[in-house]
Amino acid sequence: MRQAATDARGLIAAARDAGRAALSEAGAKAILASFDIKVPRGITVPRGRKPSTCVGALAAPFAIKVVSQAILHKSDVGGVRIGVAANDVDTAVADMEAGIAAKGLPIEGWLVEEMAPKGVEVVIGGTVDDRFGPCVRVGLGGVFIELIADVAFRLCPITRRDAAEMLDELRGVKLLRGWRGTQPADVKAVIDALVNVGGMDGLMLAFSGMIRELDINPLIVGKAGAVAADARIILERSAP
Amino acid sequence: MNAPVDEFARLLRPRSIAVVGASSSGAGLANSFIRNLQSANYAGQIYPVHPNAAQIEGLAAYKSLADLPKPVDYAYIAVSAERSPALFEAATGKVRFAQVISSGFAETGEAALEARLVAACRAAGARLLGPNCLGIFSAAGRVSFIDRVAMEPGGVAVLSQSGGLGVDILRRGQVRGLRYNCLVTLGNSADLTPVDLVQHLLADDEVKVIGLYLEDIRDGRRFFELLRRNAACKPVVILKGGRTVAGQRASASHTGALAQDDRIWTALAKQTGAVLVDTLDAFLDALLVFQLLTPRRGGSTRKVALFGNGGGTSVLASDAFSRAGFDIPTLNDRALSGLRALNLPPGSSIENPIDTPAPTLNQEKGAIAARILECIYDDGSIGAMVMHINMPVMLSFSDEAVLPNLIKAALDIQVKYPDRMHFLLVLRSDGELDIEAERARYRNLATGLGVPVFGELIEAARALSCLAWHENALARLRDDSH
Numbered sequence: 001m002r003q004a005a006t007d008a009r010g011l012i013a014a015a016r017d018a019g020r021a022a023l024s025e026a027g028a029k030a031i032l033a034s035f036d037i038k039v040p041r042g043i044t045v046p047r048g049r050k051p052s053t054c055v056g057a058l059a060a061p062f063a064i065k066v067v068s069q070a071i072l073h074k075s076d077v078g079g080v081r082i083g084v085a086a087n088d089v090d091t092a093v094a095d096m097e098a099g100i101a102a103k104g105l106p107i108e109g110w111l112v113e114e115m116a117p118k119g120v121e122v123v124i125g126g127t128v129d130d131r132f133g134p135c136v137r138v139g140l141g142g143v144f145i146e147l148i149a150d151v152a153f154r155l156c157p158i159t160r161r162d163a164a165e166m167l168d169e170l171r172g173v174k175l176l177r178g179w180r181g182t183q184p185a186d187v188k189a190v191i192d193a194l195v196n197v198g199g200m201d202g203l204m205l206a207f208s209g210m211i212r213e214l215d216i217n218p219l220i221v222g223k224a225g226a227v228a229a230d231a232r233i234i235l236e237r238s239a240p
Numbered sequence: 241m242n243a244p245v246d247e248f249a250r251l252l253r254p255r256s257i258a259v260v261g262a263s264s265s266g267a268g269l270a271n272s273f274i275r276n277l278q279s280a281n282y283a284g285q286i287y288p289v290h291p292n293a294a295q296i297e298g299l300a301a302y303k304s305l306a307d308l309p310k311p312v313d314y315a316y317i318a319v320s321a322e323r324s325p326a327l328f329e330a331a332t333g334k335v336r337f338a339q340v341i342s343s344g345f346a347e348t349g350e351a352a353l354e355a356r357l358v359a360a361c362r363a364a365g366a367r368l369l370g371p372n373c374l375g376i377f378s379a380a381g382r383v384s385f386i387d388r389v390a391m392e393p394g395g396v397a398v399l400s401q402s403g404g405l406g407v408d409i410l411r412r413g414q415v416r417g418l419r420y421n422c423l424v425t426l427g428n429s430a431d432l433t434p435v436d437l438v439q440h441l442l443a444d445d446e447v448k449v450i451g452l453y454l455e456d457i458r459d460g461r462r463f464f465e466l467l468r469r470n471a472a473c474k475p476v477v478i479l480k481g482g483r484t485v486a487g488q489r490a491s492a493s494h495t496g497a498l499a500q501d502d503r504i505w506t507a508l509a510k511q512t513g514a515v516l517v518d519t520l521d522a523f524l525d526a527l528l529v530f531q532l533l534t535p536r537r538g539g540s541t542r543k544v545a546l547f548g549n550g551g552g553t554s555v556l557a558s559d560a561f562s563r564a565g566f567d568i569p570t571l572n573d574r575a576l577s578g579l580r581a582l583n584l585p586p587g588s589s590i591e592n593p594i595d596t597p598a599p600t601l602n603q604e605k606g607a608i609a610a611r612i613l614e615c616i617y618d619d620g621s622i623g624a625m626v627m628h629i630n631m632p633v634m635l636s637f638s639d640e641a642v643l644p645n646l647i648k649a650a651l652d653i654q655v656k657y658p659d660r661m662h663f664l665l666v667l668r669s670d671g672e673l674d675i676e677a678e679r680a681r682y683r684n685l686a687t688g689l690g691v692p693v694f695g696e697l698i699e700a701a702r703a704l705s706c707l708a709w710h711e712n713a714l715a716r717l718r719d720d721s722h
Contacts (some may be wrong), residue, residue: 059543129504131456131458131461131500131504132461132504135501135507154507155464155507155508155511160512161716165510
């Protein structure tokens with residue numbers, strides 16, 4: 001197993017020892033990054049610190065998201081702002097904080113990230129089947145996944161060829177390959193990400209018995225490269 | 241807990257068999273099993289077990305498994321579910337493989353009783369098949385749990401988690417020309433799972449193709465890894481029961497199967513080259529092509545030539561093969577000029593599909609078919625030849641020598657160029673008994689010479705697509721290993 005995976009084990013063990021069912025978004029992204037999946041640059045600002053004083057190294061505009069174990073769907077509670085200019089960071093955080101506090105939900109801090117460049121939204125997921133163990137899936141984001149369940153599914157491990165065939169199975173694959181004069185997205189970056197999740201040395205097999213579910217939604221695929229803009233990792237309940 | 245691979249040879253060629261549950265009156269499953277063993281000329285020792293009868297089916301009976309004079313390789317057990325676990329008391333080392341036929345275990349909510357049965361078998365050193373199954377068939381072992389089945393050995397091995405479907409597979413399959421190496425019914429698979437036996441069958445050189453009827457594979461990860469290592473070298477055909485919500489509910493009460501994500505099965509087929517089918521008939525047809533045809537290694541079959549009588553039939557056949565992923569290309573110049581030179585009567589079409597109405601096929605009392613086939617065989621790019629004959633039409637409007645000559649032409653060309661292309665024969669019938677009898681006769685003749693026979697073109701298309709799927713996986717998985 002790669003060194004990064006060994007480091008990531010510590011992160012998962014600590015979360016589990018703390019009785020958490022899932023990793024924080026920042027934790028999940030740290031694990032993705034250790035498996036060579038690109039994530040936005042960002043910083044977690046603890047509650048009470050003035051955000052604008054912490055984000056100096058990052059380039060605006062920002063995506064700002066609430067950090068709270070109690071909140072699974074951040075946008076449902078008004079805990080996500082995107083495209084925030086550097087001058088508006090503190091106001092945006094204060095607004096969200098007031099709204100969430102009014103709902104009686106606890107807040108640990110704020111994840112402030114650089115905005116990923118625009119691109120095609122892809123969803124990559126990992127699950128663990130009772131009988132067959134780790135599985136991986138890919139779909140196109142937005143209406144494609146909600147409306148027509150345009151998803152390709154495989155057992156882990158997958159090869160690069162499997163990953164390419166998964167993309168070709170998607171009815172909306174033209175969105176990635178280029179359509180109506182749009183430039184093609186970086187398909188190779190999606191294949192890389194899929195293999196880093198579901199391949200022989202991928203995340204799902206490396207953490208077999210530790211991770212119950214992984215969701216990268218979305219992976220934003222640009223002309224060059226792909227960035228995991230949001231990620232969720234749910235932990236197995238019992239120790240391996 | 242996995243038995244070594246060669247252990248299973250003792251299950252499929254048992255030197256001795258104990259039968260528990262036979263009555264002195266001669267009625268019941270266990271009595272039939274003994275009589276089937278006797279009529280199959282089973283060569284080993286049979287030990288009926290009965291608490292008080294001295295003799296069963298003319299054989300000396302023993303009071304319990306513990307009282308057996310020697311250990312047995314296989315015990316067939318058909319007593320009530322509640323009484324099954326206790327049979328193994330004090331019987332340590334007496335039974336190598338025990339098959340418990342009775343139902344009334346996990347599938348009816350009696351999971352604790354099933355666990356007690358597994359524990360009792362383990363304590364006695366026996367591996368358990370079932371419970372809730374029907375038995376085994378082994379041609380080499382001369383063992384069969386049912387009658388009306390040929391003991392002529394073949395290369396087809398089947399594992400079935402349904403006993404009743406196992407019976408259908410044996411009987412309906414043999415009529416189609418399938419010849420079985422073995423068939424093992426596994427029911428609830430409480431101890432030995434299909435995966436344990438797949439491992440054995442993959443390693444057995446006498447097994448040419450493996451067929452599986454599955455409801456709950458249990459150790460799915462090991463199954464997937466076994467099939468991946470197999471890299472499609474040996475074809476595996478899977479009929480998976482319970483792929484819908486309603487099917488899963490039925491399966492839960494049939495074999496106690498757990499609900500599963502159906503996407504797993506299509507993914508597994510793509511990743512391992514296993515052939516996934518949806519119906520019993522498609523399962524048998526797929527096994528038949530793998531029994532008779534040799535998969536092509538240099539890439540999958542794609543181009544198909546269709547030849548036979550019936551204009552509408554040829555059109556529908558083109559649709560069916562096209563939908564199944566095949567091309568029906570115009571033949572090359574050499575083949576076409578050969579066909580033109582035959583000066584076939586008007587109404588014939590020599591474009592592919594080659595449509596030759598009855599008057600054309602009547603020429604030379606049917607021997608014209610041999611010359612047409614020779615021409616088609618001149619196109620080396622064709623991967624599969626599908627010849628179809630409307631039997632009642634040929635029998636009504638033709639000299640009685642025509643039909644035999646047509647079939648002779650088909651079989652001759654296959655014998656003459658066995659490796660040039662796959663040959664599939666479709667004998668279409670109207671269902672009248674005399675036609676069906678003729679068809680059965682020709683089917684036996686053809687399958688004996690290595691030509692699979694189908695009742696309709698769509699069935700041939702489906703079976704050929706199973707072969708092409710496997711050929712594609714062979715080429716693909718070999719590439720991946722480099």
